[in-house]
Amino acid sequence: MxxxxxxxxxxxxxxxxxxxxxxxxxxxxxxxxxxxxxxxxxxxxxxxxxxxxxxxxxxxxxxxxxxxxxxxxxxxxxxxxxxxxxxxxxxxxPPPVAEPPEEETDDPPEPSREVVGSVIDPRQVATPAEFMAALRELRVVTGNPSLRELSVRAGEAGHTLPVSTLHDVLKRDRLPNRDVVTAFVVACGVVEPKAWDAAWERLCDPVERDREEPYLTVLPGAGRWFLRPRLLRKLLPLSLMAVIGVVLLLVSATVVLPFSSVVSITGVVGGQLAALFDDDAVRTALMRHNLRVSVTVSDRPDTVANRDAADFVLVTGEAQANAISADRTAAGRYLYATQPLTTQLVLVAGRSYAVALADGTGERKVITRQRGNPYYDLDMANLLDLLDRAPTWADLGMADDRSPVVVSSPDACQSALGEAYLGLVAFVQAQFQPVADVRAADELASRMRPLVLSQGLQPVTTGAASASGRAPVSVLAENLFFAEQFQHRDDDLVLLYPRPAMPLPVSFLAQSPVGRQLGELVASEPAVRDRAVRLGYRVVSDPAAFTDAITRRGLSVPTLRAGISAVLPTLPNLDRLVTRVGDCG
Amino acid sequence: MISGDPLWWGVWWPWALLWLVTFGCVLVAGTVLLVEYTGRPRYRHRPVRVGYFLDRAPLGDLPTGPEDTPAEEITDILAALDAADELVHVDLRALELGVGRPGSRALGDRFGRDPRRRRLRDLDGFVVLKGSFRAVAQNADTVTLAAPFGDPPDPAQAPRVQVTCRLADLRTRLPEGVFAAYCLARPLDWKRRDRRLVLAPVALFQ
The missing domain is CATH 1.10.260.40 (lambda repressor-like DNA-binding domains)
Known part of the structure; x- marks a missing residue:
């Protein structure tokens, strides 16, 4: 209320x-x-x-x-x-002595100077006298400020309105000069004095109006030239695109793309490993890191001239890796060694020969079928015993085959695989001990020589060595078997896993910092990993990749039983052994 | 640097394209900005050739270097006033004015004022005013010159600007009759009765 x-x-x-x-x-x-x-x-x-x-x-x-x-x-x-x-x-x-105090209305009057602009409408005035009456009325309804007060307020708003001028103007019924009107209405609190200005203009005598100082046009361009709409219309889309582009380039770290250079990496790569880099997906993946790899292929990377100048060496088998590492370390040169991939030495046999080996060897069984899969475990000691007796396949129950039982392996003089097989045989012959020195190597060589020669050494085959179309039983790297099975599945071949096992780790020896960068990529870059798995290798950091690849192609996963692994002799001893046994030229 | 390697392009072409487009945008934006900048409206006075009159008093202590001729001195003063953002360039015949730099305070911007038009007496600083001057009065000490606003048929009846120069400060003889000239001055007051704007002159020159 x-x-x-x-x-x-x-x-x-x-x-x-x-x-x-x-x-x-x-x-x-x-x-x-x-x-x-x-x-x-x-x-x-x-x-x-x-x-x-x-x-x-x-x-x-x-x-x-x-x-x-x-x-x-x-x-x-x-x-x-x-x-x-x-x-x-x-x-x-005389005026009444005392006036009642202010607060008496239901809502106290607000002497706000801003509200009153709308109270009196200058558009309604028709004559200069009415205009002046409206001005006086405006003063009254805004709380009747004194002339001095009006003058001060006009000054605050940036106008000049002397008290004497005001006094004269308000007394008369003639139109004052336009500036006085503007100053007056602004001083009375009118926010938008345009209506008063317009009324003044309407009423103003044309002659009087002519007495005003002419207005001059402010030329465009006096404002901020870079904010002109014509320029902004062109500039804004361009800047927007440029900003988006720069953000994308920053996020993708490609800002320096035109100034980046491709690093050429040279490597010496053993045997089948060259296939790892001979792949478009791998080349593309490496190019994403601005790397391009060129390799020299050799089965004996340790013997390659200028091997030390290469950025990396990729080699199968520990003997060579150890020799190169020892060499680099002794010379105090850059070396960073990892074993990103691995495979192992296996024997491959035709199915009927495998059955003969399993069933025709009596008490000293050479091979035993693994539980739940088509692969066999091969007892190396029993195999060597068998070979020592030089039987024919007919002796093992294959009536129509009078050829001798042989295990063919690549020439140990030229092939790391053949060398590894000799090492394995030597390990078993020496009662599960690696050859300790040159004398022991010579002694063992003379014992092994008749056996190995009777087996016949195969010329080395590089690239996709064929498992089929060769001797009934032959030495192979596990990865080669699976690489071939991935392409043409051949159920007539069975895989024999020797015991003791002969692991063939793939060593990556970085000989420079960019070499090391590549080494880390081989272990981590998916495209390189996929390529390695397709080539039948096991990825050390991701064992599931290998078994997944096998399962995906409908093959069984071989069981790798824990047990003794063969240990190769050091490279000089191994070389001695190989030279003596294999008659290397 | 970018190699001619097809494999490199096979891998990087989308990014190379993005880089190219981005760089192109930056380049074009920069060019547009440069073109607009060099072509922006400027109101800068050309060097003065003839200095008719010079009185430094209204300038106060505006710092300028010592010069040999009035023309050089006036050029120097104009540059100094422009630099101090106190100069408005006026074409009295075209009834136009402009300032030498964006956002100049010399226009005397105030709340509620129409930004597209100005009266000379609204301006805060000095004006360099191009007009058709003629001597309208002379006595023993001074000569009074006037120039009309716009291009009226009868300049004597039109609103005009007016400067009174002391003869002692004249550096050379004024031309006869009507002559086009620039006047550097500070606007003082509009005389409503006879429609003239009184200016405090600093220099009269061509």
């Missing part, structure tokens, strides 16, 4: 009586001052002040008040004129 208005003494004079009349009218109409403000287009502060009894309101305010309360306009005009006349007559008398 709004507070009650302060009482007015009806005997206080014409203004008080007039105000009381307005209050009664409002109460009869049942409007609050806020309601009235909505109807009358005056702020509630102005309307409340009209009925405060302190001052006789102007006729426009009175009329708006009366009409908003649905009062009789003519009757009220008479009442207002009478009150005005009485007030004017009393103007000579």
């Amino acid at each position: 709004p507070r009650r208005e302060n009482p007015i003494d009806p005997d206080a004079g014409p203004v008080a009586r007039f105000a009381l009349g307005l209050r009664e009218l409002r109460e009869q109409a049942g409007h609050s001052y806020r309601d009235l403000a909505g109807i009358a287009n005056y702020t509630h502060g102005v309307l409340a002040a009209a009925a405060s009894g302190r001052k006789l309101p102007t006729w426009p305010v009175t009329r708006a008040f009366v009409l908003a309360c649905a009062g009789d306009e003519e009757a009220w005009q008479r009442r207002w004129s009478a009150a005005k006349a009485e007030v004017d007559r009393a103007a000579d008398l």
Whole structure:
């Protein structure tokens, strides 16, 4: 509920009586001052002040008040004129001594200078006299500030409005100069003085208007040239694309792409391992790291001239890797060795020969079928015993085959695989001991020589060595068997896993920092790994990759039983053995 | 650097393309910016050839170097005022004005003022004003020159700017009749009754 208005003494004079009349009218109409403000287009502060009894309101305010309360306009005009006349007559008398305190209306009038701009509409004025009356009215409804106050406020807003000018202007009914009007209405708190400016222009005498200083056009380009729309329309899409491009290049670390160079890596690679890099997917993957690999292929990488100049050596079998490592270490040269891949030495036999070996060897069984898969475990000691007796296949139950039982292996003089097979035979012959020195190697060589020669050494075959179309039983690396099975499955071949096992780890010997970078990629880059698995290798850091590849192609996974692995002699001893046994030229 | 290696291109071509497009965008954006910058509107005065009048008093203590001729000195003053962002270039006949640098304070920007038009007396600094001047009055000490706003049929009846120069500060004889000239001055006051803008002159030159 709004507070009650302060009482007015009806005997206080014409203004008080007039105000009381307005209050009664409002109460009869049942409007609050806020309601009235909505109807009358005056702020509630102005309307409340009209009925405060302190001052006789102007006729426009009175009329708006009366009409908003649905009062009789003519009757009220008479009442207002009478009150005005009485007030004017009393103007000579001294003003009342004390005025009631401010807070008396239901809502205290807000002397806010911003609101009142809309109270009086300059668009309605038709003559210079009306214009001046409107200006005076504007001053009244904004709390009737003193001329000095107006002058100060105009100054604050950046205008000049001397008190003397104001005094003269407000006294007359002639249009003042335009700047005075602008300064005055701004000082009265009108935020948007354009309407007053327009009214002034409309009313202004053409001759007077001509007396104004001409306006000059501000040329374009005086503003910020780089913010001009024409330029921004061109520049914004370009900058947007450039920013997106730079972000993408930064995120993908390709900002320096045009300045990056491809590093050529040279390597010496043993035997079948060259196939690892001879693959588009691998080449592409390495090029993503800006690497390009070129290799020299040799079965004896340790003997390759300029081997030391290569960035890396990739070799199967520990003997050569150890020899090269020892060589580099002794010379104090860069070396970083890893074994990312591995395979092992196996024997491959035709199915019928395998059956003969399994079933025709009596007590000293040479091979035993692994449980749950088509592979066999091969007892090396029993095999050597068997070979020592030089039987024919017919002796083992193959009636129509009178050829001798032989295990053909690649020439140990030329092939790491053949060398490893000799090492394995020597290990078994020497009662599961590696050859300790040159003398032992010589002694063992003379014992092994008849046996091995009787077996016949095969010329070395590099590349995709064929397991089929060779002797009934031959020595092979496990990876070669699977690489071939992946391409042409041949169920007539069975795999014999020797015991003791002969692991053939693939050693990566980095001989320079870029070589090392490549070595790390061989272990981690998926494309290289996939290639290695397709070539039948086991990935040391990811054993599942090999078994997955086998299973995916419908093959069985061989069981690698824990047990003794053969240990090769050091390279000089192994070489001695090989030279003596194999008659290397 | 990029190799001619087909494998390299096979792997990197999308990124090389992105790089090329990005670099192209940066290059074109830079060129556009440069072209706009060099072609941006500028209101810079060419070197002064003839200095008719020079009175440094309205300049206060604007620092300029010592010069041999009035023309050189005026050129120097114009440059100094431009550098201090206090100069507005006015073409009185075309009723146009411009400033030598973006966002200049010399236009006297104030709240509520239409940014597209100005009166000379609204300006805060100095104006270098191009107009058709003629001597309108002379006494023993001074000569008064006027130039009309715009290009009116009867300049004597039109609104105009007016400068009063002390004869003692004239460096050379003024041309006869109407002559096109530049006036460096500070606007003072608009005389409403006879429609003239009074300027405090610093220099009159061609």
